[in-house]
Amino acid sequence: MNIYVSTAAFVNSSLEQIIDIAEKNSLKIEFSSNLPHHPDSYSLVRAAKIDRITHNYFPAPKNPYVLNLASLDIEIRQQSINHCIKALEFAREISAPFYAAHAGYCLDPNPDDLGKKLGEGMGESRNRYWDVFLESVETIEKKAKEVGVLFLIENNVLTVENFISYEKVNPLLCCDPSEIKELFSQVQSNYLGLLLDTAHLKVSSNTLGFDLLGGVQSLSSFIKAIHHSDNDGESDTNRPIDNEYWFQKLMPVFKELPHVLEVRYQNLTAIKEQEILLTKFAKKPL
Template sequence: MIYVSTGGFRGRPADAVAAELLSAGVKSIELSGCEYSETLLEDLRLLVPELEFQLHNYFPPPADPFVLNLGSLDKQVGERSIAHVEQAIQWCVELGTSRYSFHAGFLLDPKVDELGRRIPARSLFNRDESIEAFISRVSQLAEIAERAGVALMIENNVLSANNAKEFASNPLLMCDPEESQNIMRRLPDSVTQLIDVAHLKVSANSLGFKPESMFDVCSERITGYHLSDNNGLEDSNKPFADDAWFWRYLKPDVGYYSVEVYDCAPEVLVQQVDLVHSKLQKISQSL
């Protein structure tokens, strides 16, 4: 299934964005970001007969914004992050969805307005301790999700060129294939990976590894993809083209592909969905 992310439609509740995408012919939507609304769950339920939803990361949007971080060593942030994921799992059940995906943890707790931008350098959590906290929390949540019939997927983080320079190190978890593999091996088999190809392109450039190595090293746990493109320096969620670098590395049969292209008209997003359909069909035929 090929989904379109609501993440690029800022300042609007997700049900309004979903209705607009539906009117353009989109039937599968990944709910991500958007604005808080007291009636959001009820409003989305009304669209379930016409749409298939999946939930991603900072969804449902809370009334009081915060940065979801399952790797935080701050007790309050950790507890709030667990509560957010538990609520997301419950919304999956309410909306009849089968997956919830979220970002790997951070070695710091960014402010809401720092996400997607240069984060000023500050002291970091101990990497090993943050990894242990992340694994413990995800394992706990995996049991809850499995009982609810919901699959959890972890998305690789993106280390921009600016943040790599600012910190002179990597303040994020699961940007590279080796750490991703090591963490995934310690998590329940029910937890899989969502590979964001745009995140991968940027992180590979910042950390000096070949992006295609992620697909090889982590192959058996990859069950979905986020698709967009960029200049290799920052995650800008630009449209992808027929000759994009990542096509040859995608599995054609995982069942979860999300067009995470921002600041485009719905008609452009439909064209992106059509391109994904075409490319996946060609990949299947070549196997």
């Protein structure tokens, strides 16, 4: 199986240390948004003797912001688009199979707000943010087609707390299967797909009340890669997967895709155990 490990597993390690660990232990790595700014990020990842992909906000800029393809702030939106375009060009350079970014937000949160209760409300109607998001995706898709690399959108996560605080108007795009399908209905391309985050979908299912397994099945034709971690259904905690992992029965369907283990604070033994679990799940009969 093609399994990458997110740098979230190595929270207290530097970029150089992560690359060294990966090279010595034959790990494939997803360089993700948890890493701080490093002036030599691109050159270090380029030189790494491992299979690797980059994700969303990596490499973090010197002046932090939240990558938001639905932002009504022209500067933030253009900065986000430019980041994705550069990431796609870099993906081609390092022979990565795809580059993925998060679906948009109907507000511009501070970097410290992510994963917590969101602050300010939506400035305009949700439809306005959706239209801006579609325009951004269409722009980036053209670059994806040009460089021959898949551009994937990762589903957002909606907690009950954020849903209630916004008076049950979802401030995050592409949390539920119906809206994700609408995205791929409106922007149809062989170079656009879904990075399914199973943990995000679990929390959003609990909040919005849609069927979890049925939701995945309805999205199967769009799924091109998968993020794996687990939680209690209340918040996205990036817990390790185990033998109770809800997604295991679906693994045989997606065994040929790239998979990313996105769990926090893991040692090498725990990482290897979870790689073995994913492989075992994938071999189960349908």
